[in-house]
Amino acid sequence: MKSKRVALFRAASILSLLVIAGVMMVIGRGHTVYLDNKSMDYNGQTYAALYKIVAFVDGEQVASLSGRERGMATCIGQGLGVALEVTREKDGEEQSFTVTLPLPYSMDGIIINLPAYLAGLPAEAYLSEFIPAPEPSEDEDSETDVLPGDEILPDEELLGDI
Amino acid sequence: MKSKKNPFLELIQNNSVPIMFIIICAVCIPISGFSPGYLLNEIITRMGRNTFLILSLLIPIMAGMGLNFGMTLGAMAGQIALILVADWQIWGIPGIILAMIISIPISLLLGLFCGKMLNMAKGREMITSYIISYFINGLYQLVVLYMMGPIIPIIHTSIKLPRGYGIRNTVSLLNMRQHLDNLLAIRIGGAKIPVLTFLVIAMLCLFIILFRKTKLGQDMRAVGQDMDVARNAGIKVERTRIVSIIMSTVFAGLGMIIYLQNMGNIATYSSHSQIGMFCIAALLVGGASVERASIGNVFLGVTLFHLMFIVAPSTGAKITGDSMIGEYFRVFVSYGIITVALVMYEAKKRMAKSKAGKMLEDAQGKGEGN
Amino acid sequence: MDKTGNEATIGINTKFLEFIRGFGLPRFIIAGFLLILFIMAPFVGADFATQITNTINRFSWNAVMVLAMVPMVHSGCGLNFGLPLGIISGLLGATLSIEFGFTGATSFVMAAAIATPFALLLGGGYGWLLNKIKGGEMMIATYVGFSSVSLMCMMWLLLPYRSPTMVWGMAGKGLRTTISLEGFYDKVLANFLRINIGNLSIPVGSLLFFATLAFLMWSFLHTKTGTAMTAVGSNPVFARASGINVDKMRALSVLMSTWLSAIGILVYEQGFGFIQLYMGPFFMALPAVSAILIGGASVNKASIANVVIGTFLFQGLVTMTPTVMNSMIHMDMSEVIRVVVSNGMILYALTRKTEAKT
Numbered sequence: 001m002k003s004k005r006v007a008l009f010r011a012a013s014i015l016s017l018l019v020i021a022g023v024m025m026v027i028g029r030g031h032t033v034y035l036d037n038k039s040m041d042y043n044g045q046t047y048a049a050l051y052k053i054v055a056f057v058d059g060e061q062v063a064s065l066s067g068r069e070r071g072m073a074t075c076i077g078q079g080l081g082v083a084l085e086v087t088r089e090k091d092g093e094e095q096s097f098t099v100t101l102p103l104p105y106s107m108d109g110i111i112i113n114l115p116a117y118l119a120g121l122p123a124e125a126y127l128s129e130f131i132p133a134p135e136p137s138e139d140e141d142s143e144t145d146v147l148p149g150d151e152i153l154p155d156e157e158l159l160g161d162i
Numbered sequence: 163m164k165s166k167k168n169p170f171l172e173l174i175q176n177n178s179v180p181i182m183f184i185i186i187c188a189v190c191i192p193i194s195g196f197s198p199g200y201l202l203n204e205i206i207t208r209m210g211r212n213t214f215l216i217l218s219l220l221i222p223i224m225a226g227m228g229l230n231f232g233m234t235l236g237a238m239a240g241q242i243a244l245i246l247v248a249d250w251q252i253w254g255i256p257g258i259i260l261a262m263i264i265s266i267p268i269s270l271l272l273g274l275f276c277g278k279m280l281n282m283a284k285g286r287e288m289i290t291s292y293i294i295s296y297f298i299n300g301l302y303q304l305v306v307l308y309m310m311g312p313i314i315p316i317i318h319t320s321i322k323l324p325r326g327y328g329i330r331n332t333v334s335l336l337n338m339r340q341h342l343d344n345l346l347a348i349r350i351g352g353a354k355i356p357v358l359t360f361l362v363i364a365m366l367c368l369f370i371i372l373f374r375k376t377k378l379g380q381d382m383r384a385v386g387q388d389m390d391v392a393r394n395a396g397i398k399v400e401r402t403r404i405v406s407i408i409m410s411t412v413f414a415g416l417g418m419i420i421y422l423q424n425m426g427n428i429a430t431y432s433s434h435s436q437i438g439m440f441c442i443a444a445l446l447v448g449g450a451s452v453e454r455a456s457i458g459n460v461f462l463g464v465t466l467f468h469l470m471f472i473v474a475p476s477t478g479a480k481i482t483g484d485s486m487i488g489e490y491f492r493v494f495v496s497y498g499i500i501t502v503a504l505v506m507y508e509a510k511k512r513m514a515k516s517k518a519g520k521m522l523e524d525a526q527g528k529g530e531g532n
Numbered sequence: 533m534d535k536t537g538n539e540a541t542i543g544i545n546t547k548f549l550e551f552i553r554g555f556g557l558p559r560f561i562i563a564g565f566l567l568i569l570f571i572m573a574p575f576v577g578a579d580f581a582t583q584i585t586n587t588i589n590r591f592s593w594n595a596v597m598v599l600a601m602v603p604m605v606h607s608g609c610g611l612n613f614g615l616p617l618g619i620i621s622g623l624l625g626a627t628l629s630i631e632f633g634f635t636g637a638t639s640f641v642m643a644a645a646i647a648t649p650f651a652l653l654l655g656g657g658y659g660w661l662l663n664k665i666k667g668g669e670m671m672i673a674t675y676v677g678f679s680s681v682s683l684m685c686m687m688w689l690l691l692p693y694r695s696p697t698m699v700w701g702m703a704g705k706g707l708r709t710t711i712s713l714e715g716f717y718d719k720v721l722a723n724f725l726r727i728n729i730g731n732l733s734i735p736v737g738s739l740l741f742f743a744t745l746a747f748l749m750w751s752f753l754h755t756k757t758g759t760a761m762t763a764v765g766s767n768p769v770f771a772r773a774s775g776i777n778v779d780k781m782r783a784l785s786v787l788m789s790t791w792l793s794a795i796g797i798l799v800y801e802q803g804f805g806f807i808q809l810y811m812g813p814f815f816m817a818l819p820a821v822s823a824i825l826i827g828g829a830s831v832n833k834a835s836i837a838n839v840v841i842g843t844f845l846f847q848g849l850v851t852m853t854p855t856v857m858n859s860m861i862h863m864d865m866s867e868v869i870r871v872v873v874s875n876g877m878i879l880y881a882l883t884r885k886t887e888a889k890t
Contacts, residue, residue, distance in 0.1 A: 017263050017266070020259065020263060021260055021263045021264070023256075024252060024260040024263070025250070025252060025260060027256050028252035028254060028255070028257050028259075028260060029251060029252055030251050030252065030253030030254070030257075031251075074253075076254045076256070108251055279879065279883055282883035282884075283882050285667075286668075286670065286882060288671045289613075289670040289671040289674065290879065290882045290883065292674065293875055293879050293882060294879060296818070296871065296875040297872065297875035299875075300872035300875060300876075301872060303867070303868045303871065304865070304868045304872070308863060308865060482689075482690065484689055486689060487686055487689055487690070490682060490685040490686045490689070494679060494683050494685070494686065497675060497678040497679040497682050498679045500679075501672065501675040501678075501679045504668065504671055504672050505661065505664070505672055508665035508666075508668035508672060509664050511667070511668070512666060512667065
């Protein structure tokens with residue numbers, strides 16, 4: 001009786017931890033979003049860069065983009081809520097949008113082409129994955145040169161901040 | 163029987179280590195030239211960073227297993243969890259929580275191993291747990307340096323070594339750096355108080371206080387006092403000891419995650435190895451001994467030890483003109499304090515033993531006389 | 533027929549198991565592993581003679597420090613994790629000898645001579661301390677070693693050394709982390725009577741030096757004092773009853789161990805060619821401890837044979853694994869293997885039930 005209750009309690013706590021872990025994996029996924037204000041071609045049509053776009057996330061300005069510029073924002077979760085202030089042409093009228101950009105789970109860095117997005121194109125048009133340029137292969141040798149006199153010298157281990 | 167002592171003298175005698183540290187700090191602070199505001203801010207930061215880890219040492223002391231040098235095992239579990247979470251790009255508070263959940267099963271396994279080993283080495287738990295921490299460190303390197311990549315998938319090149327497997331010397335936790343501390347943080351005159359971190363610490367304190375009153379907690383204290391008596395009273399001694407080590411390891415793992423989220427990066431191959439030594443030293447500075455430690459000791463210890471830690475380098479530099487002196491000094495103090503505590507503990511144990519022997523002899527002598 | 537055959541195999545099996553049990557499973561695995569390494573070495577293109585030379589070289593560097601374990605194990609003080617204390621005496625001897633301007637072979641003799649009083653002084657205090665805390669020697673020894681090393685870290689910076697070969701060039705004071713021994717006692721023992729056959733090179737002088745010390749140790753253990761020391765270790769109550777001064781014996785063993793480790797570090801330095809200061813001696817105890825354990829010693833039993841076998845196996849492992857592993861799987865896992873093997877061995881010795889403490 002008691003052991004059964006203990007087993008049940010254990011199973012329940014393990015299950016709840018697993019559920020929490022699962023939820024955390026979904027809501028905690030971080031992305032770096034790159035907002036582009038660049039011209040782009042799609043299905044033979046050209047969507048020109050706009051004169052100026054100012055983007056706000058959580059009331060904070062993250063980017064103020066003239067034509068052919070790129071801004072960056074970080075985001076936790078699968079959607080980025082952005083407030084955009086768009087000026088289409090020089091001395092034109094300022095328009096405000098508040099949009100939620102859906103972000104795919106599997107991508108770390110995501111490029112959003114704003115002119116294409118604002119023109120209402122589908123996701124595959126305005127969204128692409130940001131692939132960081134491969135680092136110049138600095139030969140950072142992991143094996144620190146341990147003298148043949150062996151034994152790890154713990155200098156860095158012990159001296160340092162805690 | 164008991165001779166009346168000067169209560170003031172007794173107070174000094176019982177708290178000689180903290181008093182010594184207060185004197186050291188009192189001398190060093192004016193020389194170092196730090197402002198009180200800066201020191202206060204630093205102490206609060208470090209208290210939030212380290213207290214949870216130090217609290218994890220209390221439970222094995224309660225079970226009579228001495229200072230758990232095996233808390234390093236928990237720290238390694240925490241680091242493995244954080245490396246995985248960093249690779250999966252889970253950020254912020256969810257990342258911290260996820261890392262904590264992942265660290266628990268690893269800590270459980272390591273704690274189980276440590277507990278079993280310590281049961282085979284009763285009477286020399288400390289040296290054994292100390293060697294276990296080195297042994298597991300070897301396995302940790304095996305996992306992190308060779309298995310992460312080919313066996314445990316690691317995607318991001320910012321974490322992986324350029325050679326294609328193994329983890330870099332430092333893993334950045336920029337995306338969860340101080341997220342726990344900053345949520346609900348209060349600023350009072352330049353000093354940031356990480357309220358949420360302190361709440362988590364308070365929860366652990368509360369847990370330890372309540373745990374002492376449970377059946378298991380009582381059993382642990384009984385085991386700590388006398389294993390044979392406890393066994394005769396029907397307590398499963400071995401199991402109780404294993405449980406105490408497992409709990410300590412799990413808490414150490416969680417504590418390490420709190421510690422590292424504050425630091426903002428992991429020194430993959432050295433973060434864990436120093437942490438055990440400094441935590442134990444801090445606890446002892448707070449007036450704890452090998453067989454007795456309270457939550458009060460933890461807080462006093464963390465304050466005094468880190469005060470010394472902050473001021474020592476610049477004081478040393480001011481006096482001798484060489485900043486390394488202070489760095490070596492604090493390492494020396496950490497080791498020295500552990501040595502002194504261990505010597506006092508063993509000497510006391512031996513004195514009690516010989517006293518018991520003498521009493522037995524006297525009793526026998528009386529018996530013969532009669 | 534069948535029956536007897538079965539019995540015979542069972543007999544062989546049990547004998548085999550007993551042999552393993554007596555030998556110790558970890559020891560068996562390590563010896564087997566080393567054997568495999570030696571067999572593999574030619575196949576992966578490692579030069580056999582070079583490998584043997586390396587192993588013997590490293591053996592000659594480390595053997596004296598492993599020998600230093602013996603007296604304390606005999607007197608029941610357990611494994612000397614406080615080896616760094618003796619090492620510090622050796623380092624003081626080495627640096628002072630250079631500071632006073634001795635060169636060549638004389639500097640080695642003088643280093644040993646200067647190290648001796650330090651070793652006696654520190655060893656005496658250490659022995660007195662260990663007598664106060666019987667039963668907890670190993671843990672306290674570890675921390676005595678650590679605190680003395682970190683204390684000396686400050687001292688190396690503060691002591692008024694002036695010799696330009698040793699101090700930092702810029703500041704003109706404070707000793708360097710590594711000091712080259714060229715011109716002093718670099719390879720002074722190793723080159724004495726050195727035998728060179730093709731790629732094989734044997735440092736006869738170092739080996740002879742070790743052999744002399746080992747022989748002295750062996751004969752000491754067979755003197756009256758030596759047997760008394762062993763008696764103290766195996767049964768202190770009995771020893772006290774038969775009129776042996778237990779504390780004195782233990783203190784003597786600690787003194788010997790400390791002096792031997794001081795000499796041991798000098799031998800190590802002459803082979804290695806450098807003096808390593810500051811955190812250098814920090815982890816020197818663990819390899820020495822695990823070496824003697826691999827050689828078949830336990831927490832309370834050790835012989836000269838254990839020292840020789842253990843050092844050879846351990847150093848063989850350390851030298852062979854990198855070359856063989858590297859050419860086999862292109863991963864240098866030797867560091868990890870060394871950490872796991874040496875600490876696993878100590879762990880095994882500490883957790884054996886048969887060694888219930890007195």
